Amino acid sequence: MPTQIDIPFDKRHTCWFCNEPSNQFFDYYRMTHTPHPSLTIPACKECHMLAKKNLLTSIWDCRDAVKDNLMHLYRKDLAIGINWTEEELEQSEFDCMIFGGFKKSAWMMYQIAQSRMNARGWPLSLEGILLDGEIAGDVSQYQTGFEFDGIVFTSLTKAISHYSQTLSLDSIFLQQLVTLLGKAQFGHAVKIARLNIGITPGNQRRILDELIEDMDQGAAQ
Numbered sequence: 001m002p003t004q005i006d007i008p009f010d011k012r013h014t015c016w017f018c019n020e021p022s023n024q025f026f027d028y029y030r031m032t033h034t035p036h037p038s039l040t041i042p043a044c045k046e047c048h049m050l051a052k053k054n055l056l057t058s059i060w061d062c063r064d065a066v067k068d069n070l071m072h073l074y075r076k077d078l079a080i081g082i083n084w085t086e087e088e089l090e091q092s093e094f095d096c097m098i099f100g101g102f103k104k105s106a107w108m109m110y111q112i113a114q115s116r117m118n119a120r121g122w123p124l125s126l127e128g129i130l131l132d133g134e135i136a137g138d139v140s141q142y143q144t145g146f147e148f149d150g151i152v153f154t155s156l157t158k159a160i161s162h163y164s165q166t167l168s169l170d171s172i173f174l175q176q177l178v179t180l181l182g183k184a185q186f187g188h189a190v191k192i193a194r195l196n197i198g199i200t201p202g203n204q205r206r207i208l209d210e211l212i213e214d215m216d217q218g219a220a221q
């Protein structure tokens with residue numbers, strides 16, 4: 001079982017990803033290239049579900065992917081804050097009861113979505129010892145930005161979606177390859193995906209299984 005991360009007293013029932021109330025725990029199992037031990041992290045139901053789909057190569061990359069996913073899911077709520085200010089909404093001429101109610105709830109939805117996006121959790125530590133990549137009293141200093149082939153991406157998922165679009169690769173397959181091989185082998189993952197464009201999910205699974213087998217053999221030697 002992974003070790004539960006230290007949880008500050010005031011965060012006992014808080015999702016590490018988005019700061020909303022949490023009632024679940026997310027287990028992150030480390031791989032050979034993962035830069036930290038396996039971890040159990042409190043999460044809300046939605047972030048838990050998103051995190052399981054975006055393990056990637058570290059808990060911090062996983063968090064960035066959860067944020068990207070939340071941003072996409074709540075893009076309509078987030079757009080309210082781009083298109084309106086709170087005063088404009090209050091002063092807008094539509095003052096009938098129904099629209100008044102809409103304005104209030106739209107603004108509230110925007111604020112909730114925005115604070116979930118901006119939440120940075122708390123520095124990760126196990127039994128009082130901060131993980132490498134975390135600096136005491138500050139948010140994570142781990143480099144989640146990612147540079148490949150001279151392009152700097154704000155997150156690993158952004159790099160994956162960029163290469164998938166540019167090279168017409170299956171983004172889920174590429175993400176699985178990167179998760180398996182690690183960040184340092186991003187180029188190798190892209191190469192495998194390029195060599196196997198258009199193959200069936202069954203054949204994708206076979207390639208992933210073969211890679212796992214190779215890695216197990218490498219580890220056993």
Ligand SMILES: [Zn+2]
Pocket residue numbers: 015016017018019020043044045046047048
């Ligand atoms: Zn959450």
